Amino acid sequence: MSWSHCGKDKQGRLIGYAHEAICDHEDCNKSIDRGLSYACGGMHGEDEHSCDKYFCSEHLEWTLDLGDEYKNVCQDCMVSLTTSGDYALNVEDWVIRPINHNTQDEPFDFSNDDEDPWFGDDMMGASG
Ligand SMILES: [Zn+2]
Ligand SMILES: [Zn+2]
Numbered sequence: 046m047s048w049s050h051c052g053k054d055k056q057g058r059l060i061g062y063a064h065e066a067i068c069d070h071e072d073c074n075k076s077i078d079r080g081l082s083y084a085c086g087g088m089h090g091e092d093e094h095s096c097d098k099y100f101c102s103e104h105l106e107w108t109l110d111l112g113d114e115y116k117n118v119c120q121d122c123m124v125s126l127t128t129s130g131d132y133a134l135n136v137e138d139w140v141i142r143p144i145n146h147n148t149q150d151e152p153f154d155f156s157n158d159d160e161d162p163w164f165g166d167d168m169m170g171a172s173g
Contacts, residue, residue, distance in 0.1 A: 048081060051089050054097045060089055068101040070119070075101035085119045095122050109141045 049063035058066070062080025067073070077083040079099045086095020086109075094109055095118050107123040109116040109132070118126070123141060126132040132141050 051079075054079075054089070055091070060084075060099075066099055068104055069098040070100055070104035073101060073104055075103070077101050085122055086116045094118060094126065107141060108139070111143065 047061075049061045050059070051061035052059075054060050058064075058079065060079040062078045062082075064079045066077050066079045066083075068075045068077055068083075077099055081087060081089070083099045083101065083105065084095075085098050085100060085105060086092060088095070089097065091097040094111075094116055098119060098121075100119050105117040105119055107118045107120065109118050109123075109126065118141070123134065126141055127134050131144055133144050134141050
């Protein structure tokens with residue numbers, strides 16, 4: 046398996062770094078290839094963070110910080126992420142980060158305190 050030929054995208058275009066292309070940003074004529082380094086989100090295909098388009102580095106301009114990894118995404122994906130309500134653009138460093146919906150200081154819920162099934166059993170031979 047090689048990354049030079051990776052099948053086709055949704056528009057039926059050949060993808061993989063062996064395939065020369067033009068940046069998918071409208072009005073941009075930069076030549077790129079459809080390899081991973083130009084793929085929105087850094088991976089072929091569409092996923093929850095990125096589309097299946099290919100852009101020059103100038104148009105893969107937005108950084109998405111997922112905590113354990115960074116992805117470069119295009120303008121359209123930045124807009125759809127930040128309007129989804131799950132991500133916000135941090136205006137200090139222009140990085141997109143997930144919105145933590147659990148930031149309220151709720152105390153940990155101890156009510157689900159199941160009895161230890163082993164407790165009271167004769168496992169320790171205490172019945173002696
Ligand atoms: Zn995109
Ligand atoms: Zn471009």
